[in-house]
Amino acid sequence: MNDLLLKSVQIIDKQSPFHLQRKNIGLKNGFITSITDTNELVEAHKTLDCSQASLSVGWIDMRASVPEPGLEYKESIDSACQAAMRGGFTEVAVLPVSQPPIQSKEAVHFLIKRTENKLCSFYPIASSSKDLKGEEMTEMYDLFIAGAVAFCDGTNPTTNSALIVKILQYLHQFDGLFINMPDEKNLSKNGMMHEGISSTYLGMKGIPALAEQMGIIRDLELMSYAGGKIHFSGISTERSVQLIREAKAKGMAVTADIAAHHLAFTDEDLKDFDTNLKVKPPFRTAKDIEALIEGLKDGTIDAITSDHQPQDEESKRLEFDMAEFGIIGLETAFAVANTFRKDLDLTQLLEKFTINPRKILKIQQPIIAVGQIANLTLFAPEQTWTYHLQEVQSQSKNSPFIGKELKGKVLGVFNKQRQQVFI
Numbered sequence: 001m002n003d004l005l006l007k008s009v010q011i012i013d014k015q016s017p018f019h020l021q022r023k024n025i026g027l028k029n030g031f032i033t034s035i036t037d038t039n040e041l042v043e044a045h046k047t048l049d050c051s052q053a054s055l056s057v058g059w060i061d062m063r064a065s066v067p068e069p070g071l072e073y074k075e076s077i078d079s080a081c082q083a084a085m086r087g088g089f090t091e092v093a094v095l096p097v098s099q100p101p102i103q104s105k106e107a108v109h110f111l112i113k114r115t116e117n118k119l120c121s122f123y124p125i126a127s128s129s130k131d132l133k134g135e136e137m138t139e140m141y142d143l144f145i146a147g148a149v150a151f152c153d154g155t156n157p158t159t160n161s162a163l164i165v166k167i168l169q170y171l172h173q174f175d176g177l178f179i180n181m182p183d184e185k186n187l188s189k190n191g192m193m194h195e196g197i198s199s200t201y202l203g204m205k206g207i208p209a210l211a212e213q214m215g216i217i218r219d220l221e222l223m224s225y226a227g228g229k230i231h232f233s234g235i236s237t238e239r240s241v242q243l244i245r246e247a248k249a250k251g252m253a254v255t256a257d258i259a260a261h262h263l264a265f266t267d268e269d270l271k272d273f274d275t276n277l278k279v280k281p282p283f284r285t286a287k288d289i290e291a292l293i294e295g296l297k298d299g300t301i302d303a304i305t306s307d308h309q310p311q312d313e314e315s316k317r318l319e320f321d322m323a324e325f326g327i328i329g330l331e332t333a334f335a336v337a338n339t340f341r342k343d344l345d346l347t348q349l350l351e352k353f354t355i356n357p358r359k360i361l362k363i364q365q366p367i368i369a370v371g372q373i374a375n376l377t378l379f380a381p382e383q384t385w386t387y388h389l390q391e392v393q394s395q396s397k398n399s400p401f402i403g404k405e406l407k408g409k410v411l412g413v414f415n416k417q418r419q420q421v422f423i
Contacts, residue, residue, distance in 0.1 A: 002026035002033055004419070005044035006378065010054040012350055016368045020347075025055065025368075030417025032372050048423065050378065050411075057366040058090030058375040058415050059353040062257055063233055063305035064330060065155065066092075066122070069110075070099025075310035075395050077111070081120045083330040083393040086422070087306065088353075088377040090120055090415035092330070093361060096127040097154045103127040103138045108146040119418040123149045123363065128167050128178060134160045140170060149361045150177040150231070155280070155309065155326070157183035157215060161222060168228035177360065179231045181281070182215030182240065192321055194267040194282040202270065204321065207282050209237040216243045220252065229253035231360055234307060236262050236281040238291035245300040255360050256300065257352075258292055259307035260333040263340040265400070275316045275323035276400040279307075289340075296344050296352065302360060304352040306333035310396030328394045332387055332401050334379070338408035346381055378412035378421075385409045 006025040011018040018035060024042050026034035036042055066080040084092050094111060096102035102111065108124045115122040126148035130136045140151055151171065158164055158180050167178050188211035193199050195206025216232060220243070223230050232244060235256050247254045265283040277283065295301040309326025316323050329336075334353060341349055358365050366375035387401045412421040 002042065002044035003028045003046065005042055005047040006050045006055060007047050008038045009050035009378070011368055012054050012056045012347055013368050014347060014351065015355065015365065018368065027374055027414065030374055030414070030419070032368065032370055032374050035368075035370055048421070052383070053378055053380045053411055055368070055376055055378050056350050057354050057368060057377070058413060059088045059334065059377050060091040060093070060357045060363065061089050061306045061308070061330065061333065062093050062303050062357045062361065063259070064092050064094055064308040065097045065310065065326070066094045067097050067099070067310070073395070074312050077114045077122065079393060079395045080308075080330065081115065081118050083308070083328070084120045085413050085420050086393050086410060087331040088334050088379055088410040088413060089330060090375055090377065090413050091123065091363065092120060093123045093125050093149055095125050095152065095154045096132065101127045101132050101154060102148070103130060103143070105142055105146040108143055108148050112147050119413060119415050119420060121415070123361065125150045125152055125179065127151070128153050128158060129163060132156050134158050134163060137163065137166055137170065140167075140176060141174060144174060144176055149363065150179050152179035152233070155181070157181045157185065159183060159185050159215070161218065164219060164222050165226045168223055168226040168230070172226070172228040177229060177231055179233050180215070180219055181234050182212050182219060182232050184211045184214040184218070187211035187214065191282070192278065193270050194284050196267055196285065198267040198270060202273075207280075209239060209284065212237055212281055213239045213243065216240055220247050220254070223252065232256040233305070234259055234281055235301070236284050236288060236292070238288050241291045241295040241300055245295070245298070248300065255302045257303035257305050258301055259329065260304050260337040261307070261327060261329060262292060263289055264336050273320045274400060275318065275320055276327055276398050278320060278323050278325055279327055280325040293342050293344055297348065302352065302356040304333065304337050306330045310394055311398045312396055316398050326398065328396055328399050331393060332399065332406065334410070335385070335406035335408040336401065338381060339406045373417065374414040376414040377410065380409045380411055382407065383409040
């Protein structure tokens with residue numbers, strides 16, 4: 001007898017022969033034991049009516065800050081796991097933002113070991129430069145062998161051209177992935193928000209779209225020279241989308257992601273100086289959001305991330321120019337993207353949270369099939385819900401979505417023979 005039956009659930013998975021079909025799915029001891037038609041009788045100790053719900057392979061986040069060890073008061077591994085599960089994620093790639101950063105085999109092993117017996121798996125993205133200074137390369141091959149899935153300098157963009165060339169040449173030898181947040185620091189230095197009419201009106205130093213675009217142009221030229229591959233993380237402008245679209249058309253080994261929250265706000269929303277809207281890259285314009293949607297639709301943008309950056313109250317309850325950048329996003333990334341996706345198809349949206357990130361990071365793809373270990377996310381794409389402060393799982397509460405109604409409710413996650421059901 002099954003432990004749990006998901007009755008009449010819609011499967012959304014382009015890799016599955018049951019894509020967009022409603023089926024009864026039986027689970028036992030963490031395995032998928034049966035996939036049958038909805039009119040067939042299946043015995044189970046517990047049955048969930050999923051007639052308004054959908055099921056996909058477990059979601060994966062490509063960009064989250066979890067600063068343990070060193071800054072556990074902002075977010076611990078345990079609290080981040082809870083937040084990730086509530087947001088529908090069964091796997092998370094973690095930036096090297098701890099103190100010290102993930103730049104040793106011991107640090108890689110620490111993160112992997114800490115989530116070994118948890119439902120949610122954390123994958124370390126190791127530092128590409130020592131102490132994230134952008135000066136000297138880390139021992140990347142040793143880190144790769146230890147379990148690092150990619151390399152970057154955390155929330156710091158790498159702008160040292162000579163170093164980028166060395167990184168690309170070195171990683172090319174073992175097909176390693178370099179992740180960069182495109183920026184030209186001399187243009188963006190001391191910027192607080194998008195440079196435009198709103199920044200002028202508010203009297204704040206702006207971060208020009210040109211800074212991001214120059215970073216992409218530089219890195220593409222360096223990759224043409226050095227070889228290798230680059231993943232651009234957190235792009236935000238119309239021109240950035242076009243540059244990456246052109247690079248892909250030339251056959252360059254380029255991928256890209258956006259943060260979910262960049263679909264939800266523009267620079268005009270900063271008029272009240274809400275520090276929970278202070279993010280990097282900054283919120284741009286409505287025209288840029290339209291370009292991001294088009295990039296998601298045509299495959300220029302491969303993935304959507306939470307860009308989870310927890311900040312404690314002392315880092316956010318300050319004057320706008322003194323506050324730290326970043327918002328929490330693990331619990332809301334899918335719901336935000338689903339709420340603001342406009343005419344982007346739900347199947348396409350889910351690819352940005354499932355298939356594509358795993359392809360980029362070379363992580364095994366889960367399968368919805370009998371006999372497979374369940375790595376699944378159960379959700380109601382049309383259900384609305386409100387993100388209440390008292391329900392926030394993250395240790396930090398820096399979210400502009402608290403108190404807001406969102407569409408797309410996570411109902412449960414299954415992974416590593418464990419499950420969490422929220423209904």
